[in-house]
Amino acid sequence: MNKELVERIKANPKYTELITKRSSFAIKLAIFMLVVYYGFVLVIAFNKEFFATKVGEVMTVAWPIAVAIILIAFITTVIYVLRANSEFEDLEMSIKNDVKDIL
Numbered sequence: 764m765n766k767e768l769v770e771r772i773k774a775n776p777k778y779t780e781l782i783t784k785r786s787s788f789a790i791k792l793a794i795f796m797l798v799v800y801y802g803f804v805l806v807i808a809f810n811k812e813f814f815a816t817k818v819g820e821v822m823t824v825a826w827p828i829a830v831a832i833i834l835i836a837f838i839t840t841v842i843y844v845l846r847a848n849s850e851f852e853d854l855e856m857s858i859k860n861d862v863k864d865i866l
Contacts (some may be wrong), residue, residue: 767849771862781854788846803828818830 772778807814807825814825 768862775858775861777854777858777861781851781858785847785851789843792843796836796839797866799832803832832844 814823814828816824818824818827
């Protein structure tokens with residue numbers, strides 16, 4: 764990539780918007796997942812009895828909650844991918860169209 768192209772992309776206000784929106788969204792999702800995961804770990808550390816509570820004859824409360832955490836992680840990933848494939852990709856294509864004469 765040549766320097767002129769890099770500088771032109773960096774100078775584009777849409778590039779700044781893309782970086783800001785994408786970073787902000789990724790950080791929010793990461794913080795959400797960390798809260799969910801470490802909340803689970805903290806409950807294990809400080810209230811083991813809660814997770815030891817039986818649900819049915821064999822299963823405890825910990826299993827459905829653990830499965831829910833895995834599902835939440837999957838859903839969070841899907842949410843990011845959907846936004847990346849729509850809003851973020853649209854901004855990226857707009858930036859490419861703005862600088863395509865240099866390519």
